[in-house]
Amino acid sequence: MFLKRRESLLINNGGLNLATTPGSQLVCATNLIVSFARFHRSLKAGLLTPANSHGLAHRHGTGFVSAIYPKSVLMCMSQLDRLFGTSRIPQESQDELQTKLGTHHFVVLHQGYIYICNLLDDSGYILPASTIMANLHHILSDSQPPAQFPVASLTAERRDIWARLRKQLQAQGQESALSLIESALFCLCLDDKNLKEDSNQMFFGNVGDRWFDKSAQIIVGKDGVTGIQVEHSWCNGMIIKYIIDMITKDIENRPAVTHGNSVMNLEPATDVQRLEFDLDSSLQTAVVTAGRNLQTISASTSFHSFEFRDYGAIFLKGSGVSPDCIVQLALQLAFTRLYGHHAVTCESCSTGTFLHGRTETFRPATTEALECCKVFCADSPRHGFHRTTLLRNLIEATSQQHKQLISEAATGRDGDGDEGWG
Template identity: 35%
Template structure:
């Protein structure tokens, strides 16, 4: 929270600036065309009250699905033992836990059975955020080079971000709705009808159009929020007063006032002037970059942060925490260097980052841009919506152009550089964090593949799921590389339900192992046989995907039951102490996709030291994948090379005339 002195000074600064600009900006302040990115006829949270609740799967269904996922991973004797544990769990211990979970769920109808435990799981993890948790999503470049400069793009994206935020806060951001048939449901009639319905039944009206509103609860955590490290368990901080953003350049931190005293977005010329003022600042790189501390193990960072606050830096930390979001200005030029782009936006060198913020909008020296976001508060659905909306708005409706003049006011009235008081203890902590982070980043390998000859359309023509084909490629590539199958994680959103988070799809199935064994065997079957096997893989994967999206996976259910068992004390059910349970939750292949025309690529780190983090893209005109690994435990270059072979084989089968 702000101290009263800081609040007074900040309000005084904004008030004086408002007087200077009130005459020429008075009419524009009230102009919704500038203040809001959207004015939806249906309120943002209109469907929230009537969203269906995340279902608790039947215990016997969860046990069956769990065994099906274990079957391709275990030897015959191992599977036999695991099946005994699962049978006992289903018939004995699990029944009591299931009743406890249902009872809790019945008493907490405002949320989902997984939400509280999932938040808790994230916030208790002591691992550093970058690479381990924070993913990067990279924007498609501006098509017009003159708009892709750092100054113009950063300012336009800043303005679009503020317009998105104000629309969200005013409740006029268009609700997120999944339209099964957009031509029939994404229409004026749909929004007219659903707007007229009371919020308590509005979801049912959308359902009649074969459209499914999604949970919007996470959106409130996008702005003015941060994760604060504390011993044992972090906490999420949210502010209702911050009217400034945090800007970082060369490890130096600045706050920039972006809203006036009435909460209106300042004129484009003023925001342009503020960005130019910081970009033109010739101050040297910070000798002790405070942001590197956010790369630390969470308990370590918690101790250092408390020391910083106790040694005269509490107001600066409050300004960082309450800022609307973090805008990163990097000096480097990306150009065509894809590897540099992936590396910089996923982790960089840590000196010019504040990884705790809900999200950071990163803009390189040549305008290449990305979002790096903290993961505990929410998932990719909310972030992707933000990315798509501000990309569209900043490119189709830019407020700053090459000829836009900066305001006549002094930008120093809006920009404040944060000066930290650092004693020897703090300096030593910064140097230690920098050394450790450099070692981590040096051991991380990032590799990628892009296929323009293969795309979603080929998959659709062959009546197979593009996502299943990508996942099948990963299975075949890993099997070729290591001669075995391992636990594989694919994230699936459950945002169709109130306070849904994610569910796990388990892409390694008996169907995929059968196909991969045949594909990589010396005595390979005919293309006709392989194509039939491939289609079976697609059918199985489609079923798993549908089940997960409908809250009918097994991972989150077993997770919630285990949390209850631990709270009850005593001995855990044998299912949870079985080595097979530990193995299936040791995700060597961790995969996720966020496909959008606004996104060039995305990436994240492996979740285990000897694993791969695989982010992939499926578009109408290309397929792509980015793989990360830690040397010497795994080699993502070898995995990508193997993946190329697998995709070639798979698409040869799809394209073969049989």
């Protein structure tokens, strides 16, 4: 479904901040790289513990029961096979996922330039943190002005357009450079802007500082704020949450370098390769156009976060209702109050307790939810204790129906719907 979509990947790629402590961009980037390398090593060795459903198993009797959460079911982790060395290759009509095994390098994007750095030695061992740090310092210290024609901008184009332009690049002798990028374990994006001050930056970056086709891009702002952006076709939100939890815990518990490390003692960079692209006039024009299109999308997007502190999931679970149901009910109630009628809504539902499970969709706009919204909105003479009791009964009924739909993984997929990252 995702590989057939022809719009820009900006529509579906997911970006999330990491809960790491901001500081030196160089130190934060080095720790991220080393932790990703450790994750890669543990994944290859089969040492990772599977995620679990925390009591949200879809059907009783499926999967392996978790010893930590007896009511939960372990999740299928096969999506992780696409985390490293994977790129979405643009093709006309339908893209393809390409995974290269045995890769030892990663890609760094900075000021529109693309660099290749080794992460592993010839035996597959992680390079010393000091070596990785020295290579990143070399890149951050590159005094050249930003690239005039950053090729990475092309990955933000509509897929059919990018597919044709990629063939042009290959025909003009750029196939080796493309292969190095697409086979890399992952991308590191070293931004010249502060991520904390610009929410759009996490999603869109500067022009030419994202390779949107890569399975995973780890992002470090100038202020040391970190994040991750993931291409959607190979994974869902549960896997991303799992990766983020593992990486942030590793950085917190075992930082490879500290903010007390001095760059004065760093050895010279050993194996940094900056890719050079020789573009003809048509490709130069295409790069400029792609950059403008990216800026248009970025400028038309705004973000606002609202933190509700009155109560959370623990209180709701203690009250016997589903936190997810309450969020969905709140959205439906807000729509009803705004427009005077109920909305037909769709929510994603994880099927990760099944082998190769992804998500399905179900409809939280149930009869129970409709009745609940009507009572909330009605100018009813029923008030006080009686109204509170009625609303409580309706909320509980809505929650029970919501849980039932999740347990049955009720589907409404037609191949064109938007599943989201749930």
